[in-house]
Amino acid sequence: xxxxxxxxxxxxxxxxxxxxxxxxxxxxxxxxxxxxxxxxxxxxxxxxxxxxxxxxxxxxxxxxxxxxxxxxxxxxxxxxxxxxxxxxxxxxxxxxxxxxxxxxxxxxxxxxxxxxxxxxxxxxxxxxxxxxxxxxxxxxxxxxxxxxxxxxxxxxxxxxxxxxxxxxxxxxxxxxxxxxxxxxxxxxxxxxxxxxxxxxxxxxxxxxxxxxxxxxxxxxxxxxxxxxxxxxxxxxxxxxxxxxxxxxxxxxxxxxxxxxxxxxxxxxxxxxxxxxx
Numbered sequence: 559x560x561x562x563x564x565x566x567x568x569x570x571x572x573x574x575x576x577x578x579x580x581x582x583x584x585x586x587x588x589x590x591x592x593x594x595x596x597x598x599x600x601x602x603x604x605x606x607x608x609x610x611x612x613x614x615x616x617x618x619x620x621x622x623x624x625x626x627x628x629x630x631x632x633x634x635x636x637x638x639x640x641x642x643x644x645x646x647x648x649x650x651x652x653x654x655x656x657x658x659x660x661x662x663x664x665x666x667x668x669x670x671x672x673x674x675x676x677x678x679x680x681x682x683x684x685x686x687x688x689x690x691x692x693x694x695x696x697x698x699x700x701x702x703x704x705x706x707x708x709x710x711x712x713x714x715x716x717x718x719x720x721x722x723x724x725x726x727x728x729x730x731x732x733x734x735x736x737x738x739x740x741x742x743x744x745x746x747x748x749x750x751x752x753x754x755x756x757x758x759x760x761x762x763x764x765x766x767x768x769x770x771x772x773x774x775x776x777x778x779x780x781x782x783x784x785x786x787x788x789x790x791x792x793x794x795x796x797x798x799x800x801x802x803x804x805x806x807x808x809x810x811x812x813x814x815x816x817x818x819x820x821x822x823x824x825x826x827x828x829x830x831x832x833x834x835x
Contacts, residue, residue, distance in 0.1 A: 595772040596819070597723055597781050603822050605695050605719035613669065613697060613717070615661045620721060621823055623659040626651075626670050633668040636700045643708025649696055649716050661695065669697050674718065685800075685830045688732040688752065691718035692821070721822040725769055728783025729755055731762070733818050734800060735829045745807050747816065749827070750800035753784050756793040762801040770819055773808055780805065780827075781819040 602614040629637070637651050661669035672694045680687050697715040705711055722730045732752040739748040753762045762784050770781040782803075787793075816827040 593768045593771045595770060596779075597770045599723060599822070603721040603723065605693070605717060605721065613695065613715075615669065615671070615695075615721065617822055619659075619661050620671075625656055626658040626660060627654045627656050629654060629660065629663060629668065632700055633663050633698075636668055636698045637670060637696070639698075642702070642704065642713045643711055645708070645712050646714045649714045650698070658696075665700070667697060667699050669695060671695050682828055685734060688734055688828055688830070689754065692720040692825075694718050722820050723781070723822060725781070725783040725820065728767060728769065728785060729753060730820055731766075731782060731784050732800075733780075733782055733827045735816060735827055737829050737831050740811070740829060742810065742812050744811055745809060747778065747805045747807060747811055749782070749803045749805055750830075751782060751784065751803045752800040753798045755786070756795035757787055757798055758793045759796040759798060760787060760793075761799070766801065766803050768805065771805070773814075776814055778807065778811075778814050778816045779819050779824070780816070783820075 599617055601618075602616055603620070605613045605615055626637070634654055638653065639646065640650055642650070655670070655672075658670040658672045661671040663669075674690070674692060674694050676682065676687055676690070695717045697717075699713045702713045704713075732754065734750040734752065736748060736750055741748075751762055751766055765785040765787065767783045767785065768780065769783050770779070772779040817824050818827050
């Protein structure tokens with residue numbers, strides 16, 4: 559929780575609103591040509607959050623979820639083993655959890671996933687919530703050989719991550735809608751685009767690209783990417799303020815839902831309320 563609190567405070571410090579709001583501008587990439595209306599969804603996506611192990615998860619498992627209570631006997635036994643040493647402490651389950659679902663069930667390992675709730679004191683309209691991971695993941699080996707010394711042995715693994723569609727050479731940002739700028743009558747959508755990577759505090763203006771955009775009567779589906787900044791110098795991690803970005807629409811915004819296609823499964827773009835910090 560201390561790590562999450564640090565992340566929240568860091569983003570909040572970067573996203574605290576000033577009384578002088580920047581005026582969003584239409585991206586040159588958007589105005590030059592119409593973007594595709596959909597993204598190609600890969601078969602697998604990466605769970606590569608704050609942990610040290612990259613784990614690929616089937617998109618079908620994320621979309622068509624099966625509860626952990628449906629695990630077969632060998633996999634069910636693996637996730638409940640309590641004899642695997644100190645590194646398994648707090649990861650193995652006392653019983654099959656009904657609020658976790660199966661990310662993988664194979665001959666040699668099982669992966670369980672859970673949608674993470676927001677930490678206490680944080681709500682969905684808080685700018686600090688957008689950078690938090692979406693899922694908790696636990697990986698277990700099935701019938702692993704148990705060494706005599708368990709101190710440096712990791713038969714289980716725990717991580718937190720969000721699942722996203724790779725956008726080639728573009729970075730995947732966090733997207734927000736500032737409630738104060740949302741105008742149902744407007745034929746544009748004012749987004750706030752937060753670049754997660756270290757850029758020495760530089761704005762993402764001029765580097766934001768609309769990768770996909772599809773409008774229907776009740777939804778606006780989009781995917782946004784950010785080109786890395788030019789130059790090969792080392793960037794400092796002083797925190798990046800979200801960059802205002804105006805997205806042109808074919809008709810008035812109205813009360814349509816705005817959905818981020820870059821997330822798997824696709825997620826609503828949160829409407830956030832900025833405060834003075």
